[in-house]
Amino acid sequence: MDKYLDRLGIYAARLVSQKEYFVPGHRACQGCAEALAVRLMSKASRTNTVIACATGCIEIFSSPFPLTSWMVPGIHVAFENTAAVASGIESGLKAIMRKGRIPLKKINVVGIAGDGGTSDIGLQALSGALERGHNMVYVCFDNEAYMNTGIQRSSSTPFGASTTTSPAGKVVPGQTTWKKNMPEIAAAHDIPYVATACPSYPFDLMEKVRKAAEIEGPAYIHILSVCPTGWRLPPELSIHAGRLAVETGVFPLYEVERGRYKLSIDLPELRPVQEYFRIQGRFRHLTEEMVNKIQRRVREEYEKLKKKVMMTREG
Amino acid sequence: MATRVGMEVSIAAAEAVKQANADVIAAYPITPQTHIVEHLSELVNNGELDAEFVPVESEHSAMSVCVGSSAAGARAFTCTSSQGLALMSEIVYAAASLRLPILMILANRSLNSPLSIWNDHSDVMSIRDCGWIQVFAENGQEVYDHVFIGFRVAEDRNVLNPFMINIDGFILTHVIEPVELLEQEVVDRYLPPYQPLYRLHPDSPVSIGCFGPPVLFTEAKKAQNEAFCKTMPYIIKAWQEFGDLTGRYYHPIETYRTEEAQTILITQGSLGETASIAIDMMREKGEPVGLVKIRLWRPFPFEEFRKAVRGAELVVVMDRAVSYGGPGGPLAGEIRSALYPQEDHPRVVNFIIGLGGRDVSPEDFVQMAQRAKATPGQWYEIYGVRE
Missing domain, CATH: 3.40.50.920 (Rossmann fold)
Structure with missing residues (x-):
């Protein structure tokens, strides 16, 4: 019997370190999947990490002076410059290690920002840092709007979603543009590693962060972070909504490793997008016609992604 | 012995940054600052200066790279002009409030519009209240000397504040002037390697740049202003010691x-x-x-x-x-x-x-x-x- 109990320990969750680097007591909303994603990311990147954090929810809920939730060192400077600050940290550490002023040590430099700080105002700094090839990880926590300032639309807000600056009005039914494809933009920089992740799939997320930290050169991870407050859904459905985003194909999980695409979960059949929309207040106003339009687009995009996987397959 | 040479002021400035053994240089090209960073990139690529030259995509990122590397404990340098300063000004303020000893040369140039690449002081006056120590140089020698003085003052544990050297665009940057260069041994004596009080390193974790709730913000600003006002004697001391070493004395x-x-x-x-x-x-x-x-x-x-x-x-x-x-x-x-x-x-x-x-x-x-x-x-x- 003891023998079998021992083997139960092999269950994946038990293999993950019990140590926390992003600790409780912070001020995130109930059911904030972003806080969970940050916690998982920190577990994966571990102690040898320096964080550069953009202005936004994470910064506000994790570090009101004189408190901090971070067990690893970090700096917040401004909204749009996280990738530049991270590349500065990387360059600085590299120079002073090379010149023998501090001992040589592998340190993961990780830049973190929201979707606004990444796909809108921070895009230029990010593109510059990726192009220059700094050895750093950049993680975008995408909750699909400017949640910290009160749910305003960003270029990462999905088509049809109602936000405070793309409200579902009598004439215009919410967001009129399609979500900017940040992972593809990052991949177009020909960097060694790009991945999408979601805290509803914790082991997958941690594995990707670990991989990104190990790879030499810039890595980009785009994490869908369900926001119950902004998406208008009950906090207890946060993890469920993340799963539905993946299972409907709205947010596919994949990696682009040295130009090779690989699906993390290959779904034989996508669930209807309506299942994902139904639980969220921000999509409540969608007409059947709009849902169908989105459904078609999701299928097309998923097929496109699968083609990329086929085309870049080894051998 | 110190040697007196005819040298373009921008080249002299870059040579001083080399002699100051800067660790990270981040810059984006803008006239009339360009000769300084061009020469610095040459020095780095020829192996004469062991530093990371980060050719950023904007001045905003130039200052951000300086902030990141300075917070990691590196000696950071940048220079800019006019529109470049206006673009980076958000981070210029942040660098001072974060108390990071960055050195910047500002090759003074007018601000648009109309577009003008030529000199005036409208750029520096736009960030008058940013909390940087700001000096104006009158000639090439003063520019060269103040690179060492600037780092020395900025990195003083009693100061820990960024330092800006204003030099008139073209009128100074592009002219050849007699400059007395210092022996490396004199520079090393005057400017020891930077030893940060805190640095971003996993061995001693700190959170830098936390947000200031209203209950603390005013106190933080008062503390910053007090610390800033108290830099004066250390600036004067650094000038005095520089004078004792070189015979060139400067005053406020x-x-x-x-x-x-x-x-x-x-x-x-x-x-x-x-x-x-x-x-x-x-x-x-x-x-x-x-x-x-x-x-x-x-x-x-x-x-x-x-x-x-x-x-x-x-x-x-x-x-x-x-x-x-x-x-x-x-x-x-x-x-x-x-x-x-x-x-x-x-x-x-x-x-x-x-x-x-x-x-x-x-x-x-x-x-x-x-x-x-x-x-x-x-x-x-x-x-x-x-x-």
Whole structure:
């Protein structure tokens, strides 16, 4: 019997370190999947990490002076410059290690920002840092709007979603543009590693962060972070909504490793997008016609992604 | 022995950054700053300077890279001009509040519009209150010297504040001047390697740049202002020690023939050299005029300034920037408020000159001094307008 109990320990969750680097007591909303994603990311990147954090929810809920939730060192400077600050940290550490002023040590430099700080105002700094090839990880926590300032639309807000600056009005039914494809933009920089992740799939997320930290050169991870407050859904459905985003194909999980695409979960059949929309207040106003339009687009995009996987397959 | 060579001021500045053994240089090209970073990238690529040269995609990122690397414990340098400063100004403020000892050379150039690549001081005046120590250099030697002085002051544990050297675009950056270069051994003695108080490193985790709730923000700003004001003696000490090593002594306020002067001209930057020629011309005719040059712009040396103009009846302030709808130029506003608490303060007349690269000759200074004297009640004038 003891023998079998021992083997139960092999269950994946038990293999993950019990140590926390992003600790409780912070001020995130109930059911904030972003806080969970940050916690998982920190577990994966571990102690040898320096964080550069953009202005936004994470910064506000994790570090009101004189408190901090971070067990690893970090700096917040401004909204749009996280990738530049991270590349500065990387360059600085590299120079002073090379010149023998501090001992040589592998340190993961990780830049973190929201979707606004990444796909809108921070895009230029990010593109510059990726192009220059700094050895750093950049993680975008995408909750699909400017949640910290009160749910305003960003270029990462999905088509049809109602936000405070793309409200579902009598004439215009919410967001009129399609979500900017940040992972593809990052991949177009020909960097060694790009991945999408979601805290509803914790082991997958941690594995990707670990991989990104190990790879030499810039890595980009785009994490869908369900926001119950902004998406208008009950906090207890946060993890469920993340799963539905993946299972409907709205947010596919994949990696682009040295130009090779690989699906993390290959779904034989996508669930209807309506299942994902139904639980969220921000999509409540969608007409059947709009849902169908989105459904078609999701299928097309998923097929496109699968083609990329086929085309870049080894051998 | 120190060697005296003819050298473009930008090259001398870059050579100083090399001798100061900077660790990270981040810069984006903008005229007239370019020669400095071009030469620095040459020095790095030729293996003469062991540093990371980060060719960023904007000035905003240039300052952000400096902030990141300085917080990691590296000696960071950047330089810019005009629009570049305007773009990075958000992070210029942050660098000061984060108390990071970054050194920046600002090759002064006017701000748009209309577009002008030429010199005035509208760029630096736009960030007057950013919390950086700001000095104006008058010639190439001062630029070269202040790279070492700047790092030394900024990294002093009693200071820990970024430092900015203003040098007039083209008028200084692009001219060849005699510069006395220091022996490396002298530099190393004056400027030891940077030892940060805190640094971003996993061995001693810190959270830097936390947000300030209203209950603490005012206190944080008061603490910053107090710390900033207290930098003055350490700046003066660094100048003194530099003088002891090199024989070149600098002061917050420099005076030229102010003894018994009834009229005193006030300048910043390279205007000082031209103005001193005008002073000689007027003195030769027996006119009691003198010159006061403001080297240290922030923190402003109120006491030294009041002392320098004591006894004068008329103070003529030369501004190289406009404060639209304000008290004339920004420097004149400063001078007036410095003199206000004094009973019997001199009359202050302000001329705005040398905008967008407009030449200012010694004769212009003579004319302005005469006009100020002859026009009671004059407040300010944009001088030399072609009508």
